[in-house]
Amino acid sequence: MAADIIIFGTIWGAIYTILALGFTLIFGVARILNLAYGAMYLVASYLIYSLVSGLDMAAVPAWFIAVAATCLVGMALYRVFIFPLRASLARVLIVTAGIAIFLQEVAVLAYSTEPRYVPTALSGSFAILHVRVTYQQLVTIVVAFALVFVLHAFLVRTRLGRELRAVAQDSEMASLMGIPVERVYLSAMVISTGLAAAAGALVAPFLTVSPDMGWSPLLVAFTIVVLGGLGSLWGTIVAAFIVAYAEMLTAFLISPQLREAVTFAIMIATLTVRPHGLFGKGIVE
Amino acid sequence: MKYFPTPVHLGLAVAFGALALLPFWIDNPYVLSVLTLAALYAIFASSWDILSGYIGQLNFGHAVFFGVGAYATGFLGPHLHPLLVLPAGALVGIGFAFLVGVPCLKLRGPYLSLTTLVFPLILERLAFTFRDVTGGEYGITVASPLSRIGLYYASLALLLVTIGTLLAVAESRIGRTFRAIGDDDQAAMAAGIDTTRYKLGAFVLGAAFAGLGGVLYAYHLRHVGPETFSLFTSFSIVIMGIVGGMGTVVGPAIGAYFLTLLGESLREIETFRILIYSAVLILCVMLFPKGLWGLAAALRELVSKPAESRSPR
Numbered sequence: 321m322a323a324d325i326i327i328f329g330t331i332w333g334a335i336y337t338i339l340a341l342g343f344t345l346i347f348g349v350a351r352i353l354n355l356a357y358g359a360m361y362l363v364a365s366y367l368i369y370s371l372v373s374g375l376d377m378a379a380v381p382a383w384f385i386a387v388a389a390t391c392l393v394g395m396a397l398y399r400v401f402i403f404p405l406r407a408s409l410a411r412v413l414i415v416t417a418g419i420a421i422f423l424q425e426v427a428v429l430a431y432s433t434e435p436r437y438v439p440t441a442l443s444g445s446f447a448i449l450h451v452r453v454t455y456q457q458l459v460t461i462v463v464a465f466a467l468v469f470v471l472h473a474f475l476v477r478t479r480l481g482r483e484l485r486a487v488a489q490d491s492e493m494a495s496l497m498g499i500p501v502e503r504v505y506l507s508a509m510v511i512s513t514g515l516a517a518a519a520g521a522l523v524a525p526f527l528t529v530s531p532d533m534g535w536s537p538l539l540v541a542f543t544i545v546v547l548g549g550l551g552s553l554w555g556t557i558v559a560a561f562i563v564a565y566a567e568m569l570t571a572f573l574i575s576p577q578l579r580e581a582v583t584f585a586i587m588i589a590t591l592t593v594r595p596h597g598l599f600g601k602g603i604v605e
Numbered sequence: 606m607k608y609f610p611t612p613v614h615l616g617l618a619v620a621f622g623a624l625a626l627l628p629f630w631i632d633n634p635y636v637l638s639v640l641t642l643a644a645l646y647a648i649f650a651s652s653w654d655i656l657s658g659y660i661g662q663l664n665f666g667h668a669v670f671f672g673v674g675a676y677a678t679g680f681l682g683p684h685l686h687p688l689l690v691l692p693a694g695a696l697v698g699i700g701f702a703f704l705v706g707v708p709c710l711k712l713r714g715p716y717l718s719l720t721t722l723v724f725p726l727i728l729e730r731l732a733f734t735f736r737d738v739t740g741g742e743y744g745i746t747v748a749s750p751l752s753r754i755g756l757y758y759a760s761l762a763l764l765l766v767t768i769g770t771l772l773a774v775a776e777s778r779i780g781r782t783f784r785a786i787g788d789d790d791q792a793a794m795a796a797g798i799d800t801t802r803y804k805l806g807a808f809v810l811g812a813a814f815a816g817l818g819g820v821l822y823a824y825h826l827r828h829v830g831p832e833t834f835s836l837f838t839s840f841s842i843v844i845m846g847i848v849g850g851m852g853t854v855v856g857p858a859i860g861a862y863f864l865t866l867l868g869e870s871l872r873e874i875e876t877f878r879i880l881i882y883s884a885v886l887i888l889c890v891m892l893f894p895k896g897l898w899g900l901a902a903a904l905r906e907l908v909s910k911p912a913e914s915r916s917p918r
Contacts (some may be wrong), residue, residue, distance in 0.1 A: 353715040378842055404891065410663060415890045417665075421840060421883040459632065484743050535836060538727075542719055543877060581730040584723035590709040 323449035325568045326521045333564035334464035335519050340548070340556050341471060343541035344513025347506040348488045348550050352402060353409065355416040358538030361520035364390040366427055366453050366527045368521045370513040379440070381523075387517040394513025398506060400503045406505075414465055422535060427531035428529055435528035460522045467518060470594075472553060484508055543587040549597030559598065562586075613772075614857060621765055624865065628754060637757050639906040641825055643865035647818050648767050648818035650845040650857035655771060656807040657843075660668050661787035662713065666721035668839040669705060669728060672811040672818020675829040676732075679745035682823070687750040691820050698816020706808035713790070722839065723913045729834035744830025747823045750816060760821050764858070765816035767814045771854045774810065783807060788851070789863045850898025859897055 339361070350359050367386035371377045377385075397419060405411040444456040475481040486494040487504045495501045519537065525534070540563060546558030563583055570582040590597065624644075628637060653667045660815065674694035681690050705724050709717050732739040740743070751759060774780050785802050788791045794800050822828045841864070849860020864885070867877045893900050 353719075401891065402888065410661070411716055411890050411894060413663065413718055414843070415887055417840065418842075418883045418886040418890065421837070421879060422887065425880040425883065429880070457735075514797050517871075539719070539723060546716075575734050577734045578730055581727045583733075584727050586721060587723060591712060591716065595711055 323451045325572050326447060327451045327453060329568040330563040331453075331461055332567065333561035334461045335393060335523055336544060336560035337557050338467055338515050338519045338522075339537050339541045340463050340507075340544035341468065342512040342519075343538075344545045344548075344550060345484070345515070346508050346512035347545065349484050350406075350487075350505040352407065352412055352505075352509070353416075353513070354402070354509075355413060355538060356397060356419040356423070356533030357416075357512070357516055357541065358439075358536070359420040360394055360516040360534075361537045362391050362427060362531070363393055363423060364517035364520035365438075365524040365533065366431060366436075368524050369376075369431075369436050369529050373436070373437055373590050379442070383521050386521045387514055390517035390520075391510050391514045394517075398509040402509070405439055424531050424534060432532070433531055435530040435584065440525040444496070445538050450469075450471035454526060456525050460526070463522060467515070468557070470514075475553075480504075480507060484602055486554065494602070495538050515602075539580070539587070540583055543583050545592075545597075546587055546595075547590050547597055549599045553600045555597065555599030560596045606740070616714060617768065617855065621761070622795050624761055634753055637753055638825075639865065639869045641753075641757045641760050643758065643766045643775070643862045644757070645818055645822050646744070646845060646861035647858035648760070648764050648821075648843070649815055649842050650849065650861040651768055651771055651854050652811040652814035652818070652903060653846050654735060654843050654854055654857045655774070655783065655849060657846060658844045658853065658857070659775060659783035660804060661805075661852075662806050663718045664707075664720045664721045664811075665843060666705065666724045666839050667815060667833055667842045668725040669701050669721075671819035671822055672725060672829075672833040672838070673697045673701050674816035675743070675818075675823035675826075675833055676739070676819075677819045678823035679740075679747050679829040681794035682747050687824075692815055694816040694820035695813045696816070698812040701804070701816075702808040702812035704767075705812075705829060706805045708806075710804055721837075725834035725835065725839055726771065727829045732831035732845075736883055739831070742831060744828055744832075747822040747827050747829060749827055756821065760818075760825070760849065763814075763817060763821060764805060768819070768858060771810070775854055779806075781805075784852075787817055813848070841882060846884050848885055848889050848896050849897030850900075853898045855894055856898030864898060882883070 335363065340406055343354070343357050346354050346357075359603075364386045367389055368382050371382035371387060397416075401415050401419060401548055402412055440454070440456045442459060446454050446455040446458075447453070475485060483494070483499045483504050486497070486499055487508075491501055492503075516537070525551060544556060544559045544563055547562065548555035564587060566582050566586060567579045571579045623639070627640065631637075631836050649667060649671050653664060656662055657664045674697060677694050677697040678690055681693055686695065701724075705721060709720055711722055732744075733741055736742075749756060775783070782793070782798055782803055786798065786803055787794070822833075845860040845864050846857040847860070848864060849858065849863075850856025864882060867881070867885075870875065871881065889896060895902070
């Protein structure tokens with residue numbers, strides 16, 4: 321039991337780290353609270369299902385195509401719906417909520433509410449401490465950590481990464497320094513969508529894919545950002561693992577059905593008791 | 606002070622008169638049931654509007670308040686007289702207004718929205734998990750003390766009381782204070798307004814009417830289950846409020862009637878209902894952020910403009 325909690329907590333911690341980083345990126349840089357964030361995870365999961373199950377594509381190319389296609393969807397959503405409403409946080413919130421429901425319903429109509437299974441390319445498993453871990457789950461952890469390192473290197477070392485951080489700090493000043501702020505926002509949206517899509521495409525093979533699967537990653541990502549504080553990479557990672565282990569403790573010790581309820585309780589408790597989060601700058605002004 | 610009926614009050618009187626006479630004209634149980642549901646949604650949407658429209662804090666979890674009212678009916682219905690179940694529903698709603706409102710007091714804008722969003726989801730999970738109390742996914746069967754027609758008039762009467770009370774509050778000093786907080790809460794605080802108390806008051810006021818409506822909602826559906834707390838239930842109230850026109854009390858009620866009737870008239874394509882709701886929401890936010898009410902006001906202005914331009918300024 322304890323080994324289960326540790327191992328599955330680690331797997332989910334890695335996935336939640338990616339999800340939270342993508343969510344905090346678009347929010348920190350562009351002040352856009354994107355409620356359609358989870359829908360991007362949903363879109364990527366169904367794309368990989370269609371590519372692998374429908375078209376018999378190999379897992380690796382399918383993964384890249386699903387992520388790239390979802391990035392395009394995110395870019396289009398930004399240009400058409402979010403960009404014209406950018407000035408109003410509330411209207412962005414409402415329109416992205418509308419998009420999330422819309423995409424969920426499209427998934428219902430296209431694939432029905434029946435959960436779908438994505439065949440895994442890497443069958444087989446091994447045991448650590450008597451807990452069965454599939455190779456797919458191992459790959460998920462490795463890819464998740466690799467993505468975190470790549471993202472960190474990107475933000476620190478590349479020009480676009482530095483621009484993103486500059487805009488996050490002070491968009492007006494960044495604009496005066498000649499940084500094309502609008503383009504940086506669009507890049508943030510695409511990278512953010514890409515991270516949600518990467519997470520969705522990674523977990524699809526060991527979860528079932530269903531139309532309502534987008535809400536939980538959105539709320540989990542929000543909880544982690546609230547807990548970890550905005551603009552702190554390490555804070556986000558630590559918070560992601562806290563949430564993941566808390567969920568696994570609940571799922572294994574009390575009831576798997578209460579897993580999400582615990583996350584939501586963490587969100588509410590943090591906002592009530594410590595609205596600035598554990599580390600970094602709080603998201604509540 | 607002399608009372609002069611405003612056009613809004615006259616319009617409301619006509620609308621309620623028509624709705625009250627409708628059952629004499631159309632004797633169809635299905636239509637009656639749809640209209641009852643529309644009236645109940647109108648109660649939820651206009652009670653949602655006080656916090657969301659006037660104070661401008663979008664509540665994404667209004668389902669908590671009528672959901673607990675409905676569950677209270679499920680628990681208490683067999684033991685209490687219906688006239689006692691109604692105040693019980695309101696009290697439970699108020700209790701939850703404190704439970705949700707207090708953690709939300711420090712929060713603003715999107716943080717408040719997302720926090721209110723998760724409360725019904727927690728209750729949904731609890732309802733699924735503690736099945737020996739709540740009946741799990743099957744919920745609780747509720748016996749209605751009223752006939753179909755009785756329930757229709759009860760819902761309509763409650764809607765009248767809800768809109769009447771909320772409009773009276775909105776047009777009073779308190780309503781102006783709500784608006785001031787909505788426009789700029791920092792400025793309102795600087796002017797000596799206890800914004801915390803008003804925000805909590807708005808939660809309580811909205812929740813009380815939602816709780817009352819929740820009782821009739823359970824009687825109407827003859828059942829209460831965890832789907833009451835689902836994400837879409839809460840979102841449909843937000844959609845009705847925004848499509849109708851926030852910050853007007855009457856607008857959200859119109860939105861509720863509009864969307865409920867639209868949804869029912871498209872019954873054959875029931876599967877598209879949620880798709881249509883969300884598409885209407887997206888269109889509305891993009892093109893008519895003030896909703897149907899704002900659209901009507903804009904049209905009226907357009908018609909009266911020539912007359913106005915002639916009058917000396």
